[in-house]
Amino acid sequence: MSQPIVEVRDLSFSFSRKKVIDGLSVSFPKGEWAVIAGRNGVGKSTLLRALSGVLLPDSGKVIRSQEAPAKKIGFISDALSLFEDWTVERARAFHCRVFAIGEFDDRLLKRLGLSQKDRIKNLSAGERAILHLSLVLSQKPSLLLVDEVMHMLDPYIRELFIETLIEHLAASRATVLTVNHTFSEIEKIPERVLVMDDGKFVIDETSEALRGKMKKIVSRDPLPETLPCFFKKTDGIYKEYYIYPFREELLADHALDFQDIALAEIIKAFIGGGYEQKRMA
Numbered sequence: 001m002s003q004p005i006v007e008v009r010d011l012s013f014s015f016s017r018k019k020v021i022d023g024l025s026v027s028f029p030k031g032e033w034a035v036i037a038g039r040n041g042v043g044k045s046t047l048l049r050a051l052s053g054v055l056l057p058d059s060g061k062v063i064r065s066q067e068a069p070a071k072k073i074g075f076i077s078d079a080l081s082l083f084e085d086w087t088v089e090r091a092r093a094f095h096c097r098v099f100a101i102g103e104f105d106d107r108l109l110k111r112l113g114l115s116q117k118d119r120i121k122n123l124s125a126g127e128r129a130i131l132h133l134s135l136v137l138s139q140k141p142s143l144l145l146v147d148e149v150m151h152m153l154d155p156y157i158r159e160l161f162i163e164t165l166i167e168h169l170a171a172s173r174a175t176v177l178t179v180n181h182t183f184s185e186i187e188k189i190p191e192r193v194l195v196m197d198d199g200k201f202v203i204d205e206t207s208e209a210l211r212g213k214m215k216k217i218v219s220r221d222p223l224p225e226t227l228p229c230f231f232k233k234t235d236g237i238y239k240e241y242y243i244y245p246f247r248e249e250l251l252a253d254h255a256l257d258f259q260d261i262a263l264a265e266i267i268k269a270f271i272g273g274g275y276e277q278k279r280m281a
Contacts (some may be wrong), residue, residue: 003029004029005029005048005064005065005067005175006027006028006062006063006068006175007062007064007144008024008026008027008047008051008062009025009060009061010024010025010060010061011023011024011050011060011062012022012024012057012059012060012199013050013055013058013207014042019199020046021050021057021199022198023041023048023199024043024060024200024201026194026201027061028177029175030065030173031173031175031188032175032192033169033176033178033190034140034176034191034192034194035177035178035192035193036177036179036180037179037194037267037269038176038270039197039271042196042197043198044196045077045148045179045209048147048177048179050062050144051073051145053073053169054075055209060230062145068069068142068143071099071100072139072140072143073139073141073143073145074139074141074144074145075136075147076138076146076147076149077147077148077149078148078151078152079150084119084120084121084122085121086118086119087118087120088109088114088115088120088131091120091135092104092106092135092150095138096138099183101138101139103135104138105134106134107132108133108160108164109134111160112127114127119169126152126153126156126157129149129152129157130157130160130161133164133165137168139162140170142174142175144165144175144177145177146165146177146178147178147179148179148180149161150162150180151180166189168179180260183206191206192204192205192207193205193206193210193263193266195270196227202270208267210263211260211261211266212246213246214243214245215243215246215258215260216240216241216242216243216259216269217240217241217243217257217259218238218239218240218241218257219238219239219241219256222235222236222239223241223256226253227243227250228245228246229241229242229243230243230244230269231244231270231272232234232248232271233272242269243271246258
């Protein structure tokens, strides 16, 4: 594994009296695409803001390599904070001036038929996202942080957004960290999946390893208590049981159909299990 482009050591952050991130340590190498998932309010967006330098932690450190100075960090949020009354042309000129950008690639804007005279407040959510992406990619970022954007895009713009991220990753070996609740379109892209709960990572696995460690059983009957059932859906005649961590010896011990499941369903099971554990606490 290459050296980390960004590393977090014992990071803690609180809003008022609520601790949002609690002693978190993690690192991300150059060229990795990682997905961060979890229930609402567990600290995902706060972490991205700390990585970008927008928020300063109460304690701990965010260490960025020399390849990831402030001007080489791109941050796109679902808030899409752009100056509403500005035109596309003015936003572009301002961004290029602040980040000392000599050449701006407007191919994405042209694909959507956006005019330089269009006002940002009149753009759709998808058009604003593509404008924001074009501005950020003009920095040629080595660290790209994408916080809950894809869920609000229509299918055409979502595909354009993802294709552009993939092209940038391939061309620059940038590190891409995305906070997502929608996974179907990027099922095979992330190399690493991290699931956050109450300010810490409870899962940090490669996508391949994670697919091997969770299986699903669909049955009309209750499962043996010896099986490690992390989450279950028991409405209806047929129940769904999510087994984690799955071990190969379980196949010999139990005459059950252990099914492979897609990454999107794995993530939903972990999030559902988090809600279930919180409810039972």
